Structure formats: structure tokens, C-alpha cells
Amino acid sequence: MAEGPASRAVAELRRRIVMNELTPGTLLTELGLAGDLACSQAAVREALLRLEGEGLVLRSGRQGTTVTDLDADTAAEILDLRRRIELRGARRGARRAGAGDILALRRIQAAMEQAAAAGDAWAVLERDMDLHLALFRLSGLHAMGPILARCILHTHRFRLWAPWHRRPLGETARRHVPILEALEAGDAAALARELAGHLDTMVDRGVAAA
Amino acid sequence: MAEGPASRAVAELRRRIVMNELTPGTLLTELGLAGDLACSQAAVREALLRLEGEGLVLRSGRQGTTVTDLDADTAAEILDLRRRIELRGARRGARRAGAGDILALRRIQAAMEQAAAAGDAWAVLERDMDLHLALFRLSGLHAMGPILARCILHTHRFRLWAPWHRRPLGETARRHVPILEALEAGDAAALARELAGHLDTMVDRGVAAA
DNA sequence: CCTCGATTTATTATCGATATCCAATCGAGG
DNA sequence: CCTCGATTGGATATCGATAATAAATCGAGG
Known part of the structure; x- marks a missing residue:
């Protein structure tokens, strides 16, 4: 199921966000997640790019990326x-x-x-x-x-x-x-x-x- | 307007696809585009990831990425x-x-x-x-x-x-x-x-x- | 001549290092 | 005490190189 670090990062972060382990507004840093998920910054970066495409996170340039709001x-x-x-x-x-x-x-x-x-x-x-x-x-x-x-x-x-x-x-x-x-x-x-x-x-x- | 290589690559590829300069089914390679757009593979990669999120291209793992169909x-x-x-x-x-x-x-x-x-x-x-x-x-x-x-x-x-x-x-x-x-x-x-x-x-x- | 397998090649996937940039902090001047 | 500017810290953005992988090609055997 896990084809590589990037896929695993996407799956894991998606799960955490949808399951509300990561709550809206949480600030995510690429390097920090790379540490958590034991992969490189590039893998996390790809994951965050995809999650942004799904509307789960918002990437605000160099100000970091946050978990999107719910209403x-x-x-x-x-x-x-x-x-x-x-x-x-x-x-x-x-x-x-x-x-x-x-x-x-x-x-x-x-x-x-x-x-x-x-x-x-x-x-x-x-x-x-x-x-x-x-x-x-x-x-x-x-x-x-x-x-x-x-x-x-x-x-x-x-x-x-x-x-x-x-x-x-x-x-x-x-x-x-x-x-x-x-x-x-x-x-x-x-x-x-x-x-x-x-x-x-x-x-x-x-x-x-x- | 062009904030960086990645943004420029996204804008340029999006334009080409929507304007039908790149027709459905066209095979795009990351390194090839990197040459065309004068940027690194990573920038093209980010661009393609975003365009996939917009439904303009389809990334099929190592088989390459193609421009999506229209019907x-x-x-x-x-x-x-x-x-x-x-x-x-x-x-x-x-x-x-x-x-x-x-x-x-x-x-x-x-x-x-x-x-x-x-x-x-x-x-x-x-x-x-x-x-x-x-x-x-x-x-x-x-x-x-x-x-x-x-x-x-x-x-x-x-x-x-x-x-x-x-x-x-x-x-x-x-x-x-x-x-x-x-x-x-x-x-x-x-x-x-x-x-x-x-x-x-x-x-x-x-x-x-x- | 056809089929199957090893090899080659082209491409993505991943990594580590560096450059760049924004924002908060600290300090000096008013 | 407040404001403005330089500085510094922390993060993203980008790059080049390497590893891994799947398709295509070529060759030998049947």
C-alpha cells in the first residue's frame, strides 16, 4: 500500500487531518514533518502540495502551511x-x-x-x-x-x-x-x-x- | 507577477493547456519541460503536481504525465x-x-x-x-x-x-x-x-x- | 519466424545542501 | 515611551546529483 515516502506522508497527513488529530489552524512546517514522518523535506513538500489540492491545508508561501478551517x-x-x-x-x-x-x-x-x-x-x-x-x-x-x-x-x-x-x-x-x-x-x-x-x-x- | 520558477512554470503550462497549445494526450516529461522552461526538475515537478490538482494533467507514476482529455x-x-x-x-x-x-x-x-x-x-x-x-x-x-x-x-x-x-x-x-x-x-x-x-x-x- | 529473457535506456522519485525570503526581535534615536 | 531601521532566526524555495523503476530493445533459443 505504501509505495514510497511521499505516498505515505500524504496518506498519514490526510488521515490525521480528516480524523481531526490535526485541528484547523495548526501550523505545519515541512522540515518538522520530515522529522516526524522520517522522510526528506521534498517528500513532505509533495505531500503538502497534494493536500492543498484536496483543500485540507493552505500553503501561504514562506509563512508556512496551516490546516484549513471548517464551517x-x-x-x-x-x-x-x-x-x-x-x-x-x-x-x-x-x-x-x-x-x-x-x-x-x-x-x-x-x-x-x-x-x-x-x-x-x-x-x-x-x-x-x-x-x-x-x-x-x-x-x-x-x-x-x-x-x-x-x-x-x-x-x-x-x-x-x-x-x-x-x-x-x-x-x-x-x-x-x-x-x-x-x-x-x-x-x-x-x-x-x-x-x-x-x-x-x-x-x-x-x-x-x- | 512571476514570483519564482515554479510559479512561472505553473502559469505557462496552464496557459498552454487551456489555450490548447498542448493537446489532450500529450506526454510531458519533467526533465524535458525543465529544459524548455529553463528551470530545475523540482520546479517542473511542483508545477505538474499543482496542475494535476486542477485536473489539467494526469500523473501516472513512472509512466509519465499526460495532458487530460476533454469531452x-x-x-x-x-x-x-x-x-x-x-x-x-x-x-x-x-x-x-x-x-x-x-x-x-x-x-x-x-x-x-x-x-x-x-x-x-x-x-x-x-x-x-x-x-x-x-x-x-x-x-x-x-x-x-x-x-x-x-x-x-x-x-x-x-x-x-x-x-x-x-x-x-x-x-x-x-x-x-x-x-x-x-x-x-x-x-x-x-x-x-x-x-x-x-x-x-x-x-x-x-x-x-x- | 516467434517467444522469452537479459540489458539498456529514459524517466520519475528521493535526498541533502544551499539560496532566498519574510517576520519577529532588538537596539538606537527622537 | 514610542517609532523606525538593521539584524537575526526560521522557514520555504530551488537546485544538482543519485537511486530506483518500468518500458523498450535487442539477442539467443526453440
Whole structure:
């Protein structure tokens, strides 16, 4: 999984930020992280460049790089955006799904359940992202994948930041089963419905929902 | 404007790709570009990392990095996304615009007209991007700025790739005036209307529009 | 003639050292 | 006591060299 120092640095820092071990505003120095992660400045530099591309850190030239802020308004807006992207993608992709695609999706879902059983919250999130991205890839809208990835990442971060959104890991994993069943049945309408429901229950929108 | 080799490399490569001097699929090598742009491999490397974050190139490990593909379907989808982001941003931002904000926007618009008068198509696009981003920034939805930036960039690229979408530069610049006027009047509805019209006429949607 | 394997080559990935730059600090003058 | 300017410290930015790796090429064997 770890192909090199740079990849490891990206994965590790991304995990720390999304899991809120590194809180918003934290100042990161390239040389300092190089010490922590036991790699060279160049590797850390590449990692920070990538994380900036994902919106997790902000590099301000020679003043250093900081972990980006979070706010509820933007998080809600991003979730809406994500909802729209995934729904439109699902409607396009439902008909193109081959048996191989569905098998691959089921494998990811199984891996997610396995991670949930092991109590590895981060691995669950990674598999969740894999699954949603693989599903979206069926739409053929290649250039939008990274945009969706960014939205998913920020959704995850916000959910962990606002702890009242947390759910049992196993439940999170099992929630995806109906989505895959709708896809396998070739029912685009059901797929969109299940996916929409999944995204809508992802975040508690105030107490009124109860 | 050019702060260093890396910044210059990013700007130059971005220009070449968006202006379609570098066509989709072109293979780029770090050392080769370093020769072209008269800088070190590290500078080119940073540039390519950033451009990958913008979706303009695809880095495939040791197999090299290529200019990303374009397709009309995705372009249409991205334009829709952009429309949605900008419209929601405008509705939020209309009330918060101060006199200083409007002055800054007018300055950018003036610079765009100047670039148009000079016949500098690329500068017009840069100012267009500046203007739309500055306008969106009024919404306070910080984390979405880079997503919008990406959408605008791809919209520009697609428009230049499909030459029938081109318009006289001066017209492009002047199109933004009503938007700023609506903003200055504090009329959120008019702002949304003008902005929507601007985005809708950006791309000819088939011959039916004639 | 075709296939498989070793070799070569071209390219990225990584590192350590140096140059550059911004900002905070300290000191002198008013 | 306050302000302004030089200084110093700490960080990024950049470079050149080296290591590692994957694709392409060439050659021998079948």
C-alpha cells in the first residue's frame, strides 16, 4: 500500500487531518514533518502540495502551511453539491454497469464491513470513498471524479468534526447494500432513491428531523 | 507577477493547456519541460503536481504525465455545476458586498476590457476567472472557491477547444457590466438573473438556440 | 519466424545542501 | 515611551546529483 515516502506522508497527513488529530489552524512546517514522518523535506513538500489540492491545508508561501478551517455552512453546501453530483452520475451510470463493475463494488462493500468489524474507523471511511467513487466512475464523467472525491473527503471531515453525526461503523457499512442491490437490478430510479436517502441521512439537519 | 520558477512554470503550462497549445494526450516529461522552461526538475515537478490538482494533467507514476482529455458531456456537466455554485454563492454574497468589494470587482472588469483591447485572449480569461472568483468570495463559502476555480478553468478550456463558442474579446469583457451593476444596486434577484444569463449564453447549446 | 529473457535506456522519485525570503526581535534615536 | 531601521532566526524555495523503476530493445533459443 505504501509505495514510497511521499505516498505515505500524504496518506498519514490526510488521515490525521480528516480524523481531526490535526485541528484547523495548526501550523505545519515541512522540515518538522520530515522529522516526524522520517522522510526528506521534498517528500513532505509533495505531500503538502497534494493536500492543498484536496483543500485540507493552505500553503501561504514562506509563512508556512496551516490546516484549513471548517464551517457548518460550507459543509452543508458541499454536501448538497456532492448529492447533486452523485445523483446525476448514478442516473447516467446505472445502465452501463456490467457484472464486473458490480462485483468490484461488492468487494469494496465487503472490505468496508470487514474494516467496521475490526473497529477501524479510518479504513471504513477510505472504503466508503472508494465505493462512492467507483460507483460514480460508471457515469463516464471522468473529469468530475476528483471534484466528487474532494466533496466526499470534506463530508467525512465535517462528520468527524461534529461528533453528533457519528454512527456505529457496522451500520455505515450496511447502509450501502440497498444501493448496490438497486444497481444490480438495473433500476436507475431505485438507485437514485437509495443514494439520495443515504446522503440525506448522512448528516442530522437540526432537531426537526426527529 | 512571476514570483519564482515554479510559479512561472505553473502559469505557462496552464496557459498552454487551456489555450490548447498542448493537446489532450500529450506526454510531458519533467526533465524535458525543465529544459524548455529553463528551470530545475523540482520546479517542473511542483508545477505538474499543482496542475494535476486542477485536473489539467494526469500523473501516472513512472509512466509519465499526460495532458487530460476533454469531452463535451463532462464539459456540459461541469458548466451546470459551475452555474449552480455561482448562483447559490451570489444569493448569499449579494447582501454582504461592501463598497470596497465592488470597487475591486470593477477594477478587475476594467483590466479585462483593457486586455480585450490589447487582443490578449489569455489575459481576458485570467481576469474573467479573477472576477468570478472574487464575486463568489463574497459568499463566505471559503472552502468552495477552489472547486469553482476548477470548474471555471475547465469551462474556459472547453470553450477554446470547441472554437464555435468563441466570441469577440470586447464583448466578453462587457458582458460582466450588468452583473456588477446588479450587485452594486444590492439587488440579489437581479444579480442571480444576470449571472444565470451570462452563464447560459456562455456555450451554444446546439443549433436550436439560433 | 516467434517467444522469452537479459540489458539498456529514459524517466520519475528521493535526498541533502544551499539560496532566498519574510517576520519577529532588538537596539538606537527622537 | 514610542517609532523606525538593521539584524537575526526560521522557514520555504530551488537546485544538482543519485537511486530506483518500468518500458523498450535487442539477442539467443526453440
